[in-house]
Amino acid sequence: MDTRLKPRKTPVQGRSKATCDAVLEAAARILVEEGRSALTTNRIAERAGVSVGSLYQYFPGKEAIVAELIREMRRDMVVLLRRAVDAAATQAFRPAVGTLLAATLDHHTARPELARALEREEEDLPIDMETQVLKAELRGLIAGFLRERGVADAERCAFDLVAMCHGMASAAVRAGQDDTEGLKARLERAVLGYLGRPE
Amino acid sequence: MDTRLKPRKTPVQGRSKATCDAVLEAAARILVEEGRSALTTNRIAERAGVSVGSLYQYFPGKEAIVAELIREMRRDMVVLLRRAVDAAATQAFRPAVGTLLAATLDHHTARPELARALEREEEDLPIDMETQVLKAELRGLIAGFLRERGVADAERCAFDLVAMCHGMASAAVRAGQDDTEGLKARLERAVLGYLGRPE
């Protein structure tokens, strides 16, 4: 376990919890509004309205802050997707795919630029085991859904589908497209087309 | 025109051209082998076997070096794709798509990690106009192909297809998959499926 990516101390009082949250939120805002080059510990502390000392009391470095943001994001994704898989269980294939896509898009629509920025940061971080587990869980959920529906080579399909949806959603966000419904329709078209099930 | 992204001086003698090339190649190798955090001007000069002074004689900063690498990559892509579009003109739809996909994959297979690293760097750079033109040209080539084949909403389709192929190829490279043929087959499946033309 790389201790440099884990929070240093867990807050016990209310105000310290607030400090932690302020730091995380400030880091997120900086990433989105000022870019990754502006993400320095001093700047984070400044925007969070706390001192660098306080920051380092709870995080061993800025990488740990980013890693924590990533963990939060992945946790949210797992929750959303797990719920969607449950809901999709009783649906026909086509609407079930729609349900899953809606869930993955929810995550993107909440804070699209943040999601994109964090995914970009993730590639530079020595990947955390917890995050790795979460990502495997995501792929597993989708693979399980596909397998139950009789799709052959479910793991590979899940891999490709996640990749293509991710690519299309990222490109749409980058291009400033905010028509979520339209994007969802295009994703459905791509997914169903790939699966050879446009019925 | 942002002068900070353009080369500073064009080499006239042979040895200075060699210096330029050494710098560019060193930067590319560092990006792939040591990661973006290791990409410092001093390190580039060191790996290129030249002094920092020489580096700054031809590039106003490290961003200009990366920008030049990106320009090279985009130029190669345009050449490859233009040739593929020409070759595809006389082919039936299905093999034509295969020709185009082979071209885009060529670019990825030559130096996959470099392509990925550069695309990542590109997002942090104030996008160069020349690069912007090149990217528009790429989309235009594909949109033109689609339009000639009677595909509706060719621009949007080109956008989506580029995005999904890019997503799948990137994910495959990141996962260490080196089965180019298999990847191409999966891309064909995705593209033809999206276009609703599995015939």
Add this chain to the structure above:
DNA sequence: TGTGAAGATGAGCAATTACTCGCATAATCG
């Protein structure tokens, strides 16, 4: 062969960065 231009050098400067530490303040509890 000599002379100016082109090229190469690398020590070192200014700016920025991550991070520490001694001390002040606030909460908790006997």
Add this chain to the structure above:
DNA sequence: CGATTATGCGAGTAATTGCTCATCTTCACA
């Protein structure tokens, strides 16, 4: 109330970075 613990502070430090410039070497050409 103390006393203990948790929290907050921010100037300061060591290390790193991008980049310059005075100086030396190599080349082109009359």
